[in-house]
Amino acid sequence: MNDFDVIKATRPRRDWRKLVIHLLLIFSICLIGFPLYYSFVISTQSMEEAIQKPQKLLPSTHLLENYTKVWNRIHMGKLLLNSSIVALVVSLGKIIISILSAFAIVYFNFRGKQFAFWMIFVTLMLPVPVRIISTYQVVATMGWVDTYAGLTIPLIASATATFLFRQFYLTIPDELVDASKIDGSGPLRFLWSILLPNSGANIAALFVVMFIYGWNQYLWPLMVTNSEKMKVVVVGIASTIPTGTQPPEWHLVMAAAMMALFPPILLVILMQRWFVHGLIESEK
Amino acid sequence: MKKSIFSNRWLPYLLIAPQLLVVLVFFFWPAFDSLRLSLFQVSPFGDRQIFVGVQNFISLLVSSEYHRSVFHSFVFSIGVTFFGLALSLFLATLANQKIMGLPFYRTAVLWTYGVAPPVSGVIWLFIFHPSYGILTYVLSLVTSYEFNWLLKGWIAILLVIFAAAWAHLGYNVAFFLAGLQTIPKSVLDAAKVDGASGINLFRWITFPLLSPVTFFLFIMNMVFSFFETFGLIHAVTQGGPGDATTIMVYKTYLDGFVNMRIGTSAAQSVILMALVIFLTVLQFRYTERKVFY
Numbered sequence: 218m219n220d221f222d223v224i225k226a227t228r229p230r231r232d233w234r235k236l237v238i239h240l241l242l243i244f245s246i247c248l249i250g251f252p253l254y255y256s257f258v259i260s261t262q263s264m265e266e267a268i269q270k271p272q273k274l275l276p277s278t279h280l281l282e283n284y285t286k287v288w289n290r291i292h293m294g295k296l297l298l299n300s301s302i303v304a305l306v307v308s309l310g311k312i313i314i315s316i317l318s319a320f321a322i323v324y325f326n327f328r329g330k331q332f333a334f335w336m337i338f339v340t341l342m343l344p345v346p347v348r349i350i351s352t353y354q355v356v357a358t359m360g361w362v363d364t365y366a367g368l369t370i371p372l373i374a375s376a377t378a379t380f381l382f383r384q385f386y387l388t389i390p391d392e393l394v395d396a397s398k399i400d401g402s403g404p405l406r407f408l409w410s411i412l413l414p415n416s417g418a419n420i421a422a423l424f425v426v427m428f429i430y431g432w433n434q435y436l437w438p439l440m441v442t443n444s445e446k447m448k449v450v451v452v453g454i455a456s457t458i459p460t461g462t463q464p465p466e467w468h469l470v471m472a473a474a475m476m477a478l479f480p481p482i483l484l485v486i487l488m489q490r491w492f493v494h495g496l497i498e499s500e501k
Numbered sequence: 502m503k504k505s506i507f508s509n510r511w512l513p514y515l516l517i518a519p520q521l522l523v524v525l526v527f528f529f530w531p532a533f534d535s536l537r538l539s540l541f542q543v544s545p546f547g548d549r550q551i552f553v554g555v556q557n558f559i560s561l562l563v564s565s566e567y568h569r570s571v572f573h574s575f576v577f578s579i580g581v582t583f584f585g586l587a588l589s590l591f592l593a594t595l596a597n598q599k600i601m602g603l604p605f606y607r608t609a610v611l612w613t614y615g616v617a618p619p620v621s622g623v624i625w626l627f628i629f630h631p632s633y634g635i636l637t638y639v640l641s642l643v644t645s646y647e648f649n650w651l652l653k654g655w656i657a658i659l660l661v662i663f664a665a666a667w668a669h670l671g672y673n674v675a676f677f678l679a680g681l682q683t684i685p686k687s688v689l690d691a692a693k694v695d696g697a698s699g700i701n702l703f704r705w706i707t708f709p710l711l712s713p714v715t716f717f718l719f720i721m722n723m724v725f726s727f728f729e730t731f732g733l734i735h736a737v738t739q740g741g742p743g744d745a746t747t748i749m750v751y752k753t754y755l756d757g758f759v760n761m762r763i764g765t766s767a768a769q770s771v772i773l774m775a776l777v778i779f780l781t782v783l784q785f786r787y788t789e790r791k792v793f794y
Contacts, residue, residue: 354534
């Protein structure tokens with residue numbers, strides 16, 4: 218039997234198998250997508266529609282009304298703006314200081330290099346919850362409570378980003394350094410015109426991962442802000458959940474949830490290629 | 502290591518200074534301060550501190566309240582990890598087959614990476630809502646069991662497990678997919694020639710070859726559910742009903758910021774720190790992450 222016969226002999230079985238895979242995937246995707254779909258559908262209904270039994274699982278006509286109402290009620294514009302500022306400053310800050318640290322570690326010999334690298338490494342083992350009280354006290358002493366500096370700077374160190382850039386610099390051929398030395402350009406020139414232009418994919422990848430890290434922060438923003446005008450959206454959402462005595466305005470809660478989810482999900486979808494790369498590479 | 506380097510006396514220090522400054526001020530100093538505070542009894546306003554040695558740790562060791570939070574943490578974390586890994590391995594295996602529409606399928610799974618656990622919690626809270634939730638409604642059609650998370654602790658735990666696993670699904674699938682793609686086609690072909698297919702191929706070839714990824718994800722999911730789900734608990738169940746969903750991180754927060762028992766809270770932080778160090782060391786020892794020279 219030659220190859221062609223094998224293919225012919227197994228084809229009907231393969232087609233059948235592929236159909237099952239398609240069906241399983243479609244079923245799983247519907248299951249995974251259901252909470253988001255449900256949330257969206259409820260966010261387009263009136264309160265009466267949202268709490269009736271059984272609920273209709275089709276969009277209704279109150280989308281604009283609900284979104285405007287909740288936008289004004291919890292100052293959604295301000296919440297989204299604060300989340301964007303936090304996510305941008307945290308992600309760009311992590312990337313910039315990691316590029317500089319990795320550059321120092323790879324391209325220079327200096328006393329205490331091992332120790333500095335070890336210190337950055339250890340931050341992996343110190344997530345926010347294990348140092349929360351004392352970090353808060355440090356920030357309070359600096360007068361940074363309820364400021365953007367307090368919200369962002371304590372989150373900016375990044376062992377994973379430093380590792381990623383270090384790993385990447387190690388793959389850059391030494392000839393490039395030698396060539397740039399012969400041209401008479403110094404280290405900063407080399408960083409700016411050789412390393413950075415080649416780091417695009419890594420920067421994009423880390424940006425997605427770190428932006429979402431920043432956007433999704435909850436504990437630290439909760440601790441370090443106390444005025445309404447400094448709140449971030451993920452914390453703000455929690456305040457829309459109706460308590461026992463309030464009207465069950467779940468249609469508005471779901472509208473708020475949709476608005477909080479939209480930016481990070483859109484970013485993941487648009488930058489999927491880079492995000493998967495960044496996630497995998499930074500953990501190596 | 503690079504052979505070709507620059508020589509400069511002060512520039513490397515200047516380059517590494519911003520990161521080291523943040524690390525020292527916001528990571529090392531608070532960590533050491535937590536260690537110190539865990540040995541003190543602190544008055545609610547922090548103005549008086551009395552050295553009590555390991556007393557805070559001893560009271561935790563004998564506190565049944567603390568034991569329960571440890572137990573709830575493990576039930577929750579193991580639930581999130583096993584449920585999440587099983588589902589994402591299943592999905593990644595499907596999304597790694599050679600079929601049409603793969604990019605669409607992958608996107609349709611990976612988008613969940615953008616979901617913040619607290620927002621996920623809010624949506625699942627409504628799905629589980631005792632009066633209006635769709636899950637409660639569907640269950641009421643088939644059983645008369647009262648499916649009310651406000652009354653039954655195990656349902657509350659199920660609620661937060663679902664919410665956490667859903668929010669973390671994209672992360673897990675991304676790693677499983679990457680892992681599956683590193684399995685050499687020649688190995689799979691060889692096994693096929695020997696007659697392996699379907700379940701057998703997965704059981705004896707794919708799954709064993711994936712074990713480094715699975716182990717890595719096991720650790721990362723434990724870390725995630727121990728340390729990054731505070732917001733979910735705080736926004737959705739507030740540790741309740743009773744203390745059914747009071748996990749260790751949430752109790753640390755309650756004691757430190759609500760009950761103002763700072764010494765006890767610091768001692769709990771130290772225990773959590775030991776746990777995360779243990780998990781990280783385990784991960785670096787048994788996976789091939791080569792970050793050192």
